[in-house]
Amino acid sequence: MEHTEQRGTAPPAGVGALSLPARVAVAVVLGIVTVAALAHLTLVFLHVAPENAVSARHREVVSGYVYPEFEQNWKLFAPNPLQQNVAVQARAEVVARDGGVTVTAWTNLTARDAEAIRHNLFPSHVNQNELRRAWDFFTGSHDERDRPQGPRGALSEEYLRRIVLSRIGPETASTRVRKIQVRSAVTPVPPPVWAPGADGTSGSGDRTDGDRSATGTTYRTLPWWKVTPGDVPGTGGAGRAAVVGGP
């Protein structure tokens, strides 16, 4: 420390050795940089902090600055971790070559993601985030009766359709897809057996989010969607991407 300070003051080229205009210039820069850094951190703080009087009053300033490039969310597994497995499943109404119309069985697309992640040191975002976040996007932009809320709602439907069509095979092999239907299957993760009150006799009084006795799977089934050839992404997997359209 000592010699750091010595060096700090010793060089003749320090601020003190500068001419007055140069010193003023450095002072101005120092002021601007300090104010900018503090303003940035204050706005980011207001963005990540819980809503409070200050952030509510300056909401437009905060979001105007933070979005889109400084957006951030660090509620990692907080306030509570997700306590249910959400599986996205899909089925299709298909036309066979002979013109017969059938409905395929439900395909569990999330189970395929899980399979790709299993025993993989470097799972891909394609399996970890794509479908999972698309479903979050859908539920976040729709009301409880599956009606889209604003333009994001329509976008999320299109996104989900495209993901499903790029993955739904081989159930739709050698047929043409006319409509698809998507549902979610939500299965709660049971609390650990060693947890207090795991025997169901005590200790569950403060558990407000989630009923520990609920272990069954609940479904949310969306309406049938008509699909067009334009709904099939060009990046679907071989044997997985649906063929859409036709007579």
Place this chain on the structure above:
Amino acid sequence: MSLTGIRAALARGVERVTGTALGPYQAAVVRIGFSFTWLGFLLREWPHRRELYGPDGPWSWAMARQLISGNGAFTTLMWSDGTLWFECVYLLSVISSVLLLLGWRTRASSVLFMVGVLSLQNRSVFMGDGGDNVVHLMAMYLVLTRCARVWSLDARRARRRAPAGGGAAPPRDVTGVALWALLGAALVVATLVPGVSPGWAAVFWGLWLVQALWWAVCRHAPRGELRTVLDMTGNLVHNAGLFVIMAEVCLIYATAGWYKVQGSRWQDGTALHYPLHLDYFTPWPALSEVLGSSGLLVTAITYGTVIVQVAFPFTLVNRRVKNVLLAVMMTEHLAISVVLGLPFFSLAMIAADAVFLPTVFLLATGRIAGGATARLRARLPGGGRRGGGDDGHPRGEDGDGHGDGGRDGPPAGDGGRREPRTLVG
């Protein structure tokens, strides 16, 4: 403290933040960490690049345009829906990551790195997770820093030239001028393309002009006062950037920790149990099962995580405690990388944590890496070149082990002020 004491302390502080780019090793390790993370991610996703960010992926170009027209996010991928353009941008992002990792023309490569990160991530926001979010922020913050003072090709070039350049004018920097001209031409084209917001155009043109100014001043008035003022500005911006990086890391942990405190599962000590049973976070089910079967272990890790995250920002006042917590957090992220299958998220968090590593530790790591590189070189045919190593550090820095987390930079940091810096270095 007396008034004169305060004034003297203030003056010393001003001298330090204007005269030195503090924490050169910390800045370098953050640079290396994030460029390595993003490079690894891009290479890993190479087979999936079109599905993630390509014009005809599930999140199509037209859909991205709808969303971006609303929020104005920066991405070069909206300039064209061509596959060739997409491939160029992806490849450029790979290349700029390599260049930033090596610290080649860092003032330019850090900007290119940011352009690559923002272009890909903003193109498909729903593909990302927390790891992408950290990389996104740090890619922007790194542009502000002088993060290639050590452990970089830029530092090696400056060192090699130093003895020759003694008092004479700096040698011609043909590569620098060529790179600057090339980037200028690219900027002209980019500005003519509708889609670059005036704000971003101003940022890029500003950075480009500053490089020209710096070059001109170094070339024609290397002893002038303007050069000193510019150098001090560079130091000030670097120090502010490094401070923002450190504050951002604190914000991440504080937010993650304080929100957890409010969660009933973190309170009853069972929180860890749940991710260990989620399909998306169990690449090794048997390992998750073993971990989750012990009530003691799960409770300890659950509580430990909250304690560490909430406590971390406050431990910065005490070096020793801070270092212990840093080691705990890095270990936890290594574990997360395997157990929850989030290697790039973990790597990004470790790179962010690294800004708080003590200088002694970084120097020792650098010496070990340097020794290993030298031995490797000696074994290679034609090896043993002198003066190699991007790992070497400016003279007089060994032995100074008091520096810490960017608050106590190594004393030799002022060496850079006298050495003419390159155009984009």
